[in-house]
Amino acid sequence: MFEHGFNIRELYPSIYQIEEYRKVNCTLIKGTEKAILWDMGYGVYNLKKQIEKMIDTPLIVIASHGHPDHTLGCFQFDTIYLSLDDKEIFKESNSAKTRKRIAGQIERRGVFTEEDSKKYIKQKLPEIKEITIGTQINLGNIHAEVIDLKGHTKGSIGLLLKEPKILLTGDAICNDLWLFLPESESIKTNIKSIENTFKLPFDYFIAAHKQELYPKAHIQDILDNLKNLSLENSRELRVLKNYDVYESRVSTPYGDSSILYVEDKLD
Numbered sequence: 001m002f003e004h005g006f007n008i009r010e011l012y013p014s015i016y017q018i019e020e021y022r023k024v025n026c027t028l029i030k031g032t033e034k035a036i037l038w039d040m041g042y043g044v045y046n047l048k049k050q051i052e053k054m055i056d057t058p059l060i061v062i063a064s065h066g067h068p069d070h071t072l073g074c075f076q077f078d079t080i081y082l083s084l085d086d087k088e089i090f091k092e093s094n095s096a097k098t099r100k101r102i103a104g105q106i107e108r109r110g111v112f113t114e115e116d117s118k119k120y121i122k123q124k125l126p127e128i129k130e131i132t133i134g135t136q137i138n139l140g141n142i143h144a145e146v147i148d149l150k151g152h153t154k155g156s157i158g159l160l161l162k163e164p165k166i167l168l169t170g171d172a173i174c175n176d177l178w179l180f181l182p183e184s185e186s187i188k189t190n191i192k193s194i195e196n197t198f199k200l201p202f203d204y205f206i207a208a209h210k211q212e213l214y215p216k217a218h219i220q221d222i223l224d225n226l227k228n229l230s231l232e233n234s235r236e237l238r239v240l241k242n243y244d245v246y247e248s249r250v251s252t253p254y255g256d257s258s259i260l261y262v263e264d265k266l267d
């Protein structure tokens, strides 16, 4: 694995959004006694070394959900935590087949050599430990709690940071909400999940694919879009293979809120 200048932005004191590759971010929360790495990207570059440069405490690695762009970098770490509701998705994301497909894409973009791809495909998985809703993590000056954010996937979780009052949402609450996937829950479940989350005490949120600190109020914009979903208000997208995907796109003060879904999620 070669060295690489990660694109790092400190969104709030001690909270860093680290862009690894093509808008794929990991979040580092640096407490006085422990740190959390939230997601681990594709693992294209040496993320572990980058993190070690930034902290001098023990590190806990947690996946927001099981998708490849959040977990393929897991091989760089000894242990990672994941909701077991995403165990199957994680397995598929980390299968030799998926790794090969992703390595091929990275190679075509000129980032991997053939040799890098071969190594990448063969990487061994870390120990996977279960993380459950309600888990409290004490980082010293920052206290975190794992919350249920099922929707984008069944095992999607959020991380509520109590002192800076910031919520990490992964892909479960964001401007580009993908709910068309077979593993995505119904629109109803997504609304319930986000409504419950909205009641929690936080002022800002961080979504996985953006280097932004969004105000909590923006969640209401996304919720409104979700609640008003109808085929009449949506356009059919033909760009995504294998799915009949509709998009509902509305403009908000914090960028367009886009929700991609398939018709049967409306039930």
Ligand SMILES: [Zn+2]
Pocket (backbone or CB within 6 Å): 065, 067, 152, 171
């Ligand atoms: Zn995802």
